[in-house]
Amino acid sequence: MATLLVAICFISFLLIKNSPIDPIQAYIGADMLKVGPEQREKIAEYWGLNQPILVQFFNWGSALLTGDMGTSMIYRQPVSEVISERFFHSIVLMLTAWILSGVIGFIMGVVAAMKKDTWIDRLIKWYCYLLASTPTFWMGLLVLIIFSVWLGWFPVGLGVPAGVLAEDVTIGDQIKHLILPAMTLSIVGVGNVALHTRQKLIDVLASEYVLFARARGERGIILFWRHGLRNIAIPAITLQFAGFSELFGGAVLAEQVFSYPGLGQATVEAGLRGDVPLLLGLVLFSALFVFVGNLIADLIYHLLDPRMRGGRSK
Template sequence: MKSTIHPGRAAASTLSRWFVRKFLQYALVLLIALTINFALPRLAPGDPINYFAGQEINTLTAEQRARLKQELGLDRSVWKQYQDFITGAFRLDLGSSTKLGKPVTQVLRERMPWTFLLVAPALLLSSLIGVISGAYAAWSRGKRREVALLTTMLALQSLPGFWIGMLLIAVFAVKLGWLPSYGAVPLVHTGTGQYVIEIIRRMLLPVATITLATVGSHFLLTRSSMLDTLGQDYILMAEAKGVTRRGLIYRHALRNALLPVYTHLTMSLGILVSGAVVVETVFSYPGIGRLLYESVVARDFPMMQGVFLIITVGVIAANLLADLTYPLVDPRARSTKHLEGSA
């Protein structure tokens, strides 16, 4: 008598294997990124200590250089240095900043909340505006309002983020004097409502800059996906059955058109962290992006390595989130055949 496997158990086994494959894939990508991060200062021309000691290296004597090299572990074999770097990265021990004299992880913890304060509302606003206007433009294809929307979004998409930021500063900070043009207030302060208002006022221009710089991509992707979906047979059938215009757009077309948009949004979480470099620099905003700029100027390589690691982990985590949650959004991705065929 042949043994049979319960379909539920088979599906659960396939799903667990799929999860394991995904985690192993992204773990390998993270290891490769860490290896590249480790190799950069050692493959560059000259002595690696020149990159880790920063601008102060020119003032050190030969004896001080030797002592610093020993403290940084650069006198050990490359394999031992690599082992120490990998274990230190997983322990969140990334060394000390040569410019600030603080542990890299401490500085990153201080700066990361500021970047999240910019990225989170900017991503939410650009996504909502882009998706809603993209769906509306697809439904109004060929009409004047669709042409106006498409022209506006293409113009925003072509403008660099720093130029948008400078334009907003010139109008709302310099000419009108409504908003501050730079800086922020410490998050550690536990002040009153006026303190919260001041934080929001200083966030408005950077958030508006990131939103305007990224809304075009969400709009164009949603519009393209909606146009493809509106041409499907089931949409024509629903329209023939007398489904209302509102129901046709939001219950039938938009739900299916949002699948590629959802993937784009999740991956934008990681991309926006690195994309905030220009905006934070323009507004002198104390986030991860501004920290990277300051580290490059000061040749603070330990801090640069820490920021690169944060950006890499953010992009990998966003892609992993997209892969793991996509089956929850698209029922077709939950099938056993799809899971077995995916890498």
């Protein structure tokens, strides 16, 4: 993990520094014509942008080891505070979409396998293949047009109602603004889980011990519950936790479409405006997020599958 984080930070730092976006110009904004060369040099000196790239990277890394992730050039706040403020909104969105996509995808895969080669199986496969090639931002725009513009059931965007004081915002308002972004991520995320679960259950149903169970008269839901559920649940859980990277990437696009105030929107703003400290902090945080997801998947697989636990030699 340590070597991975160092490599990601260094590569991200080089990419940001070689991007066409001028962080000083992005920092100044609309007042660019009012700022002279001397003021630009002072701004570069204040943020350390006039130093060589390696010096900037080592200064940032040294501060990071002491727990200081730097100060955001956009929000004028410590990067750790910006991430902590927006993390709650993002984790609620991603957790909701993660649970919905996992449960719905698992049920769809089971139904497709149990109804193999029927019209239900073909419909589910068509739906999953279609979703696998659907961009998240396009699905978000489609959901926004249908449920917000045409039907008017949900707000167009944001995380809370516009023009309402923070103390006046209710949980119901927050849930109402959460539904469409979570729906977008859930719709796109069910495809992989459903197709993987379907194929795994088909392999299980074709095994010898299931054929023996059928010969004893077991059918339908009893057969699935006794012999299929555990064998397909382990790979499905592993796949679901391993999909944290796709979930985070999808949340970036969904939050941008719906103007949802989470880490995804902050990532886009930091990239477009050259906020190096904030973007590096978000890259570091997302790498840890994905690593933890993969680690949890490995631990759950180890706990649920006895074959993964080697016995002690006698």
